[in-house]
Amino acid sequence: MFSRTGFGVSVPYMKIVCFIHAAAQIVSHRLRYGYAACGMNMQKFSAFSLVRQALGANQGWKPQWRSVKPKAAYDIIIVGGGGHGLGAAYYLAKQHGLRNIAVVERGWLAGGNTARNTTIIRSNYLFDESSSYYEHSLKLWEGLSQELNYNVMFSQRGCLMIAHTVHDVQVFKRHVHANRLNGIDNEWLTPQEVKEFCPPLNISPNIRYPIMGGSLQRRAGTARHDAVAWGFARAASDMGVDIIENCEVIGINRAPTGEVTGVETTLGTIKAKKVAVSAAGHSSVVLGMAGIRLPLQSNPLQALVSEPVKPAFPTIVMSNTIHAYISQSDKGEMVIGAGTDSYVSYTQRGGLHIPAHTLEAINELCPMFRRLRMMRSWGGITDNTPDRSPITAKTSVPGLYVNCGWGTGGFKATPGAANLFAWTIAKNEPHPINAPFTIERFREGALIDEAAAAAVAH
């Protein structure tokens, strides 16, 4: 007599399958990474593992990554344990076979801008250089949950950028055509089509800035910010990368000949052949330790969320002209992005008049949200370049690399920037996609002027 499961398969048979499955995973894992590299044997997430852990009252889950003390020396030290830094460590280990890597983080993992954005992911940028960089990232997002075996909750719900003036219409149509020539999906919607795609929007011609249409990238979407960083950290740690939190870099050590020899940290000196800085708003501070000035200004960027409500908003809506962007999280909160405060600051907060301005715009666009209460607001420190395009490049110091200048739009680039930063570090030369994104472009005048193209923080 066999007891039957809902799948019509016997329990003893399931147990055997589970056992074989688990054994095969361990064997293949050991073959790929060796014994030394997998100190904690990453627990794979699967339907089987969830059921197995549930039967054990969920007492069998282990920490997602190893907690380590820093070694005396590494091949590569990555400064900054946000999504970009952790992702770079992951791709260095995964694609370039480098395992002797540490990620040092001043606070806790993903506590900076990775946790302080509105999680919008899109690739509908105007210039060829930008759109190929962001599209590279978007394509990695599309397979990221599978690759990391970690649900980053990437939801391709579309990003609708609405136009309010004749100029907006012309600019957005230009974007649509430029994107389509580059093989990136983007389409123009009339006001009626905008209303059908996103019913909460008010398309009445009587409002101060009426909606005259919009450009829609259907493959755009949102993701769970923590999960991206944690997924990268877990996978990198499993391949032998040391992740060291509460370890602030206070100096960059160099040989008399100039090249990097390691970093001074609050946990002592750590030697390294290469140091890669992925420190967002603090990039100027860290690279200043090596005597490098950057074309960056660090400004607070605020965002806020409402109380959670039932699903009411199907997509991401952005308005550059009256400055608002809004989407609904899976928890039900309306996630709203405000503009940057105009002055240099490292405070992670800004003035209330900035989000108030955004809420005025949201209320005009979506009158049904007028009585929605705002629950929390926060600020991140964004590192803005004059052309609002990033820098992923070597520096003038041998062995020192930088990935910065993502300004107000770095989250969407997380896997792409990490992937190409890893390439740049490993090969000591940029990938063709990030080759234009140097510091030297400001000397040569070869700017990638997305600031002018978007005319807004993006």
Added chain:
Amino acid sequence: MLLIKCPYCGERAEVEFANGGEAHIARPADPSTLSDEEWAQYLYMRDNPKGLIAERWRHAHGCGRFFNAIRDTRTDRFVTTYEMGQPRPVVTPEQAAEAAR
């Protein structure tokens, strides 16, 4: 919102002002003699300090005049504001400690 002391009008709310970026960046007298690197330093490279910054503000919705300020970017507290053309004032350790508080 910051409370900013215009040297001409007194303390006013931040919304009356426009930030003008880092102060004391003088346009080179003869740009044609500069190298590309020097021109890029003037045009784009910034100190972006975490700590005391000298910055320009313009009282856009007031007297309309530019002035400079010393502020701590870790706390957004102002040390002082001063008129255009004056040299960067010396900040005493007490003033710096107060601004960093």
